Amino acid sequence: MAKSSTKRNGGGEKxxxxxxDWEQEALELIAEKGxxxxxxxxxxxxxxxxxxxxxxxxxxxxxxxxxALERWxxxxxxxxxxxxxxxxxxxxxxxxxxxxxxxxxxxxxxxVALCATPDHPCIGPVLRRVTQRRVKYLSxxxxxxxxxxIQARHRANLMYSSYVGYLQLQAQGLVPDKDEPDFDAYVQHxxxxxxxx
Amino acid sequence: MAKSSTKRNGGGEKxxxxxxDWEQEALELIAEKGxxxxxxxxxxxxxxxxxxxxxxxxxxxxxxxxxALERWxxxxxxxxxxxxxxxxxxxxxxxxxxxxxxxxxxxxxxxVALCATPDHPCIGPVLRRVTQRRVKYLSxxxxxxxxxxIQARHRANLMYSSYVGYLQLQAQGLVPDKDEPDFDAYVQHxxxxxxxx
DNA sequence: CAGCTTCCATACGGCAGAGTATGGGTTTAC
DNA sequence: GTAAACCCATACTCTGCCGTATGGAAGCTG
Numbered sequence: 139m140a141k142s143s144t145k146r147n148g149g150g151e152k153x154x155x156x157x158x159d160w161e162q163e164a165l166e167l168i169a170e171k172g173x174x175x176x177x178x179x180x181x182x183x184x185x186x187x188x189x190x191x192x193x194x195x196x197x198x199x200x201x202x203x204x205x206a207l208e209r210w211x212x213x214x215x216x217x218x219x220x221x222x223x224x225x226x227x228x229x230x231x232x233x234x235x236x237x238x239x240x241x242x243x244x245x246x247x248x249x250v251a252l253c254a255t256p257d258h259p260c261i262g263p264v265l266r267r268v269t270q271r272r273v274k275y276l277s278x279x280x281x282x283x284x285x286x287x288i289q290a291r292h293r294a295n296l297m298y299s300s301y302v303g304y305l306q307l308q309a310q311g312l313v314p315d316k317d318e319p320d321f322d323a324y325v326q327h328x329x330x331x332x333x334x335x
Numbered sequence: 336m337a338k339s340s341t342k343r344n345g346g347g348e349k350x351x352x353x354x355x356d357w358e359q360e361a362l363e364l365i366a367e368k369g370x371x372x373x374x375x376x377x378x379x380x381x382x383x384x385x386x387x388x389x390x391x392x393x394x395x396x397x398x399x400x401x402x403a404l405e406r407w408x409x410x411x412x413x414x415x416x417x418x419x420x421x422x423x424x425x426x427x428x429x430x431x432x433x434x435x436x437x438x439x440x441x442x443x444x445x446x447v448a449l450c451a452t453p454d455h456p457c458i459g460p461v462l463r464r465v466t467q468r469r470v471k472y473l474s475x476x477x478x479x480x481x482x483x484x485i486q487a488r489h490r491a492n493l494m495y496s497s498y499v500g501y502l503q504l505q506a507q508g509l510v511p512d513k514d515e516p517d518f519d520a521y522v523q524h525x526x527x528x529x530x531x532x
Numbered sequence: 533c534a535g536c537t538t539c540c541a542t543a544c545g546g547c548a549g550a551g552t553a554t555g556g557g558t559t560t561a562c
Numbered sequence: 563g564t565a566a567a568c569c570c571a572t573a574c575t576c577t578g579c580c581g582t583a584t585g586g587a588a589g590c591t592g
Binding site for chain 2: 172251253257266292295296306331332
């Protein structure tokens with residue numbers, strides 16, 4: 139029974155937690171239970187550790203939240219970039235956007251959680267930036283499709299609104315999830331209605 | 336300077352608070368800061384009173400929340416009933432639904448707040464009932480317009496999703512509010528896109 | 533006006549989490 | 563091998579809220 143170099147980890151895990159570990163776990167906690175549930179002691183318990191560690195890595199709760207959101211925004215921007223570099227035709231890119239609603243579950247769940255507190259000084263700015271980036275992405279693709287100016291912006295807002303709303307209905311369990319058969323039919327309907335080619 | 340019969344109220348207000356007063360104030364608090372902000376002592380302070388009063392009217396926080404939501408659901412059902420009894424043509428009713436998104440601000444803000452915690456045992460059931468009632472309303476109107484069965488349901492989901500999503504974007508301040516000039520143009524775009532006659 | 537009900541104030545105990553202080557074990561550097 | 567830096571545990575204070583207990587003031591009732 140050779141005791142490993144540290145006590146906590148029996149397997150091949152890292153011996154100590156990095157700030158990134160805290161941030162990632164914070165994001166998952168937010169995705170599960172919302173920002174209000176992001177509290178230091180519960181988060182520490184979740185990581186099988188005490189808050190003594192936390193306050194060594196971070197000055198306080200707000201700083202963790204800020205760093206975590208920063209990380210989330212980075213990941214989201216990365217996802218958008220991947221969509222763009224795919225280099226598909228605009229119609230395909232838009233359809234792809236709609237489909238991706240059901241993938242990247244974590245990112246989306248976090249987005250819903252943040253939507254719940256848009257007035258928070260740490261959250262509002264990040265949330266707005268992410269939203270605007272996505273809407274702008276949609277708007278650009280729609281312009282390529284032939285919609286001009288205001289029409290493209292309106293349609294982008296509509297598309298994005300329906301995306302956000304669908305996330306909410308999904309959270310209520312009132313609307314089919316991916317996997318489920320009805321989902322594909324619905325997405326198809328959305329594409330036909332909003333991206334009439 | 337005749338002192339009125341009780342000390343707290345200088346004007347012609349009621350001398351004592353009824354449960355309904357608590358419930359209504361609770362709803363407004365929820366609309367402003369979310370369900371997490373619905374706490375007994377702050378709410379009492381808001382009413383210029385102490386919690387001694389609260390615990391006389393209600394057994395506890397959860398019971399207030401339940402009663403408040405019950406009241407909210409009643410009001411919302413009333414709104415729907417009014418829309419139906421208007422007896423307009425389905426197209427007008429749908430357009431009316433879209434337009435009403437920007438009215439009844441309180442009801443809508445409460446809806447967003449509730450969406451933030453769909454898993455809460457007190458909230459989930461109410462939220463689902465309200466959502467389903469509304470979607471069913473839309474679906475029925477769409478069927479009258481000629482869409483059949485699944486198509487009507489899909490379109491109703493899409494319309495309602497775009498409604499919910501718009502509320503979120505509105506909360507982020509990324510989208511025009513009523514009053515503002517762009518709003519009418521957007522609503523017009525939505526109607527043309529989702530209710531193509 | 534005595535007595536009862538209604539409505540609220542005050543004071544209390546308890547809990548949960550934020551931050552702080554401090555010390556100890558482990559690794560790294562020299 | 564020793565000293566420093568790193569990482570975490572423990573114990574503590576402080577704040578804010580929940581729920582309870584109790585008493586008191588105002589109103590009605592006879």
